[in-house]
Amino acid sequence: MANLNRPARLNRALLAVLGLVLLAAGAFALVTHFGALRVLDPAAPVVPSLPAPPTWAYYAAIAVAVVLGLLCLRLLAAQAFRRPRPGTWRFETEPEHGGTRLSGSVATKPLAEEVTAYQGVRSVNATLAGRREDPTLYLTVGTEQGADLGELRERIDEHAVPRLRRALDLDALPVVLEFRLTTKSGARAL
Secondary structure (H helix, E strand, O other), X not given: OOOOOHHHHHHHHHHHHHHHHHHHHHHHHHHHHOOOOOOOOOOOOOXXXXXXXXXXXXXXXXXXXXXXXXXXXXXXXXXXXXXXXOOEEEEOOOHHHOOEEEEHHHHHHHHHHHHHOOOOEEEEEEEEEEEOOEEEEEEEEEEOOOOOHHHHHHHHHXXXXXXXXXXXXOOOOOEEEXXXXXXXXXXXXX
C-alpha cells in the first residue's frame, strides 16, 4: 500500500465526519417530517415570521441539492480510486555504507518510451508506486482505434515489464494496465 501523508488522511477523516453529520441531519429532518419522531411540529414553518416561498423555490432547492450530492459522490469516488503517486525508492544492501535513491518516475521513463514506440500506441503514462518490498506499476496506454490490444498486452507483459523488473532487481512487479482508446488515427506527433 502506498504511504499516505498525514494531511491527506486528515482531509479524508474530516470529509467523512462532515458527511456523517449531514447524513444524520437529513435523517432527523425526514423522520421529524413524517411524524415518526415528535420533537417538532411537521406543519410548523421553519421561520414563522416570513411568508412561504413560491413553489418553484422548492424545486430549485431540490435541484441544487441533487447536483451538490452528485458532486460530493464524485469527490468521494475520486478519493477512493485515485492512483498513488510515485515515491523515491531506496536501494540499501548495507545501510551503514550508504545507499542509492531512485525516483519512481525516473525508473519508468525508459519503459514508457519503449511502449510508446509500439505500433498503435499514442501515449503512455507509467507510475511506479509503493515500497520496494511491494511495488505496483500503474500503466495507462492511449491507443488508436485499430490497435490490437491483445498483442499490446502481450508485448508489455513479456518484454517491457520484465525489463523494468530486472533493471530494478525485483522478484515480482504487479501491473495495473489501463487502455484508453482515442478517436484519432493516423500518424502520431512525437
